[in-house]
Amino acid sequence: MTGTIGKEPYIEIRGVRKGFSFGAEKVAIFSDLSLNIARGDFVAVMGPSGSGKSTLLNMLSGIDRPDSGKVRIGDSHLEQMGESAKAAWRAHNLGIVFQFYNLLPMLNTAQNVELPLLLKPLSRRQRAERVDTVLDLVGLDGRQKQYPASMSGGQQQRVGIARAIVTDPGLLLCDEPTGDLDCKSANDILEMLRLLNRELNKTIVMVTHDPEAAGFARRTLHLNKGEFTEQFQREPEDLAPQPHRDEAMEQGVARQ
Amino acid sequence: MTSLQLARRNAWRKPYRTLLLMFCVAVAILIYGLTQSFLAGSQGTGGASDNLLGVFNKAGRSQSLPMSYLGRIAADSDVAAVSYMARMRGFAGTQSNVVMTSAVDPRSMAAVNGRELGLTADLLAGLDRTRDSVLVGKALAQAQGWSVGQRIGVTAFQMTGTNGSRDWSFEIAGIFEGADASTDTYFMIARYDYINAARAQGKDMVDGFVVRPRDGVSPGVLASRIDALFANSAAPTRTQSEKQFLEAFIRQFADIGLIINLVVGAAFTTIMMIVINTMAFAVRERTFEIGVLKTLGFSRGRIMALVLGETLFISVIGGLAGLAGAKCATMLAGPALGLSLTPLVAGKTAIVIIALGLLGGLLPAVNAMRMPIINAFRSR
C-alpha cells in the first residue's frame, strides 16, 4: 500500500534527511524519509510531540528545506527552488491552516481573507466577491467586518480556513487545526475539511494529536523516530456516511 | 483593501505610538526647516550676492572713505558700474526699534544692484520727487506698518543735522520688494544728496562703494586691484563680495552660532535616533506576522515594500506637519527674522523626510525580508 492513486503521485517525498543543530550537536529528525500522497487524498499525520510532524509540513510548504532528498509537489521541486519562486508557488498552490489561526489582529475578517488575493491580478470587486463566497462557504457570511479579537476560537479558525482556500489552491496543509478548539468547534472544522476534500477535491495533509480528528481523514500516518511506523488505511465502510464520496474519489482519480 | 491600506493599518496598530512618532518627526522637521530657512534667508549668507563687491575702509566698516575714490574706481575698465552710500543707523519710536537707512545716489545705485533690490523705474522716479523721499524695503515696511505716502521720523544714533538735531524726517515714496524672498529688505533707501547736504559732520564722505564687475571678470582679481589703488593712501580699502563679508561677519559670532548649531543639531539627531529606533522596534515586533504573510506567498520584495510603506507613511505625515509649521513660522515671523522657506529649502526638507522614512524602515525591512519563515515562527 503506497497510498498512490494513479501513476505519478501528486506529492512525492523521497530520501529526505533533515536535522537541526543545537550548538555543536546535530540532532537528526529524519534520516531517510519517503512518502507519496495522491491528488485528492486527505492524510492525517500523528505522532508524539517532537517527532517532526511540523517539520514535515514545513518542508511541504517550502518554508523549510531538507538537508538532502527530494520534495516534489505537482511539477514543483521545492528542494531546488529559491525563496521568491517558492513564495510565488505558495501564493498559487498552497493554503495553510495554523493551530493558532495566525490572523492579523488589525485586519477584520474580510481583510484577513483578502490578504492572499492581493498577490493576484484581481480587481477590488473581484476580490470582494471571492471573499464573500468563501466566507459563505465556511459559515461566516455577515461577519465580514468583525475583528479576530472579538471571535471565538472556532470562528477564527473558520476565517483561517477561508483565507487558506480563497485562492483556490490544490493543497491544504493543516498543523493541529483543532488543537486549540473545544470538541464542538473541532468537529465543525474537521467536517469542513472533509467537505473541502470530498466536494472541492482539495488534497489535505493534517497534523493532529487527536485520533478522533484523524478519523476524518482518508488515511492516517504515524510518525515515530523519524519514520512512518504504521499506515492505517481506513476502509471505506469505516468512514462516516458521505453522500458524494465516490464521486469525489472518481474526480480525484480522473485528475491524475 | 490594497497593499497601501495594509501598510497604513499596520502603522495604526498602536495609534498612540504612531501619533507620538509623527509628532517627533514633525518637531524634527520643524527644527530642520527653520534652521535651513534661516540659512537661506537674509540673515544667513544664502541671499548674499557673490557678484557685487563692496569697497570699505580697511580700518573697519564704521570708518568712512572720501568720495573722491569714486572716479578712480570707475576708471578701471573691468568695472561695469559703481555706486556709493552713507549709512545712517537710527531708530523709529523706541531705541530698540532699529532702522537702517542707506543714503545712495539713485541712478548709479540702480545700475549696480537695482535688479537685486527690485528697484523699478517707478520707484526711482518716486525717489526723485522730493529731496527727503525714501524707498522702504518690504520687510521693514511690514514690520513697522508703514505705507506709501506716509511721513516718518527716524532718530539717528550719531548723525546730526546742521540744525543740531538727530531727528530726520522722510516721506515714503515707494516700497521695494527685492528680487526674491531671500533678499534683505529690512532697510530703507534715502538720497545721498539730501543727507549729505543736511548733515553736520562727515560731508562728502561715504561709508563704502558698491561695484558691479563686468561680465566674465573675476571679482577676486578686481577686488585686489581696487585695494592696490588705495594701498598707499591715507585710507586704504578692503574690497570683498557681499557674501564674503557676511560670512566673515557671521563668523564673528562663531561661538554663539556654533552653540546654536550644536544644540539644534543635537536635538535633531536625538529625535531622529528615537524615531528610527522606535520604527525599527515596531517592525521587529511583528516578525511573526511577517512570517505569516510569507507563508501566504508574499515575496521578499513585497514584504520590504510593506514595511517601508509603513515607515514612510509615518514620516511623510509627520514631516508634512512639521514643514507646514515651518512655513507658518516663516510667514508670521519670517521677514523680521530673515527666515525664508525657499523652494530649495522645501525640497531639501522633503528629501530629509523621505530619507527618514526609508532609514527607519530599511534595517528592519531587510531583516524582515531575510529572516527565514521558520525563525519568524519560532520568535513567538
Ligand SMILES: Nc1ncnc2c1ncn2[C@@H]1O[C@H](COP(=O)(O)OP(=O)(O)O)[C@@H](O)[C@H]1O
Ligand atoms: N528551527 C528549528 N531549530 C531547531 N530545532 C528545531 C527547529 N524546528 C524543530 N526543531 C526540533 O525538531 C524536533 C521536531 O520538531 P517539530 O517538527 O516541531 O515536532 P512536532 O511538530 O512533531 O511536535 C523537535 O525536537 C524540535 O525541537
Ligand SMILES: [Mg+2]
Ligand atoms: Mg508541531
